[in-house]
Amino acid sequence: xxxxxxxxxxxxxxxxxxxxxxxxxxxxxxxxxxxxxxxxxxxxxxxxxxxxxxxxxxxxxxxxxxxxxxxxxxxxxxxxxxxxxxxxxxxxxxxxxxxxxxxx
Numbered sequence: 001x002x003x004x005x006x007x008x009x010x011x012x013x014x015x016x017x018x019x020x021x022x023x024x025x026x027x028x029x030x031x032x033x034x035x036x037x038x039x040x041x042x043x044x045x046x047x048x049x050x051x052x053x054x055x056x057x058x059x060x061x062x063x064x065x066x067x068x069x070x071x072x073x074x075x076x077x078x079x080x081x082x083x084x085x086x087x088x089x090x091x092x093x094x095x096x097x098x099x100x101x102x103x104x
Contacts, residue, residue, distance in 0.1 A: 003025070003026045003056070003057045003058075003059065004023050004024065004025055004026065004048070004051055004056055004057070004058045004059075005023060005024065005025075005026045005034070005058070005059050005060065005061035005068070005070065006021045006022070006023040006048070006058065006059070006060050006061060006074065006098075006101065007022050007023065007024075007040055007060075007061045007062075007063075007068075007101065007102070008021070008022035008042075008101055008102040008103065008104045009021055009022070009098055009101045009102075009103060009104075010042075010103060010104055011099075011103070017045075017079065017085050018045050018085060018086055018098055019044070019045055020042055020043065020044055020045060020104075021042070021043060021045055021047075021048055021086075022040050022041065022042045022104055023040055023041070023043065023048065023058075024036045024037065024038060024039065024040035024041065025037040025038065026059075026061070026070075033067055033068070034061070034067075034068040034069070034070060035068065036068075042104065045085060045086060046084075048074065048086050049076060049084045049085070049086065052074070052075065052076050052086070053076075057073065058073065058074040058086070059071060059072065059073045059074060060072055060073075060074065060088070060096065060098070060101060062096065062100070062101070071094060071096050072088045072089065072090060072094055072096055072097075073088070073089045073090065074086050074087070074088065074089065075087065075088075075089035086098070
């Protein structure tokens with residue numbers, strides 16, 4: 001099972017759904033910090049939805065003092081007409097949302 005992390009998002013024109021993400025596969029470093037297995041890339045949110053369906057774990061990634069810090073986990077949401085999207089799974093923890101991520 002892979003762990004992917006989203007570091008930036010692009011919302012639709014209405015601002016209520018994520019359309020694209022900048023993400024990558026997370027990799028633990030020898031010092032215990034988090035890094036990237038490969039350079040992050042900008043992709044359609046449908047690839048995040050597919051990863052979640054395949055059982056991969058997806059979380060947010062925030063930069064704090066120059067280090068990558070894992071944020072809340074991402075899960076599937078169903079919008080009107082059965083369209084699948086993503087959102088934060090548990091908002092009670094850090095209080096961070098997808099809107100707190102940088103935009104591109």
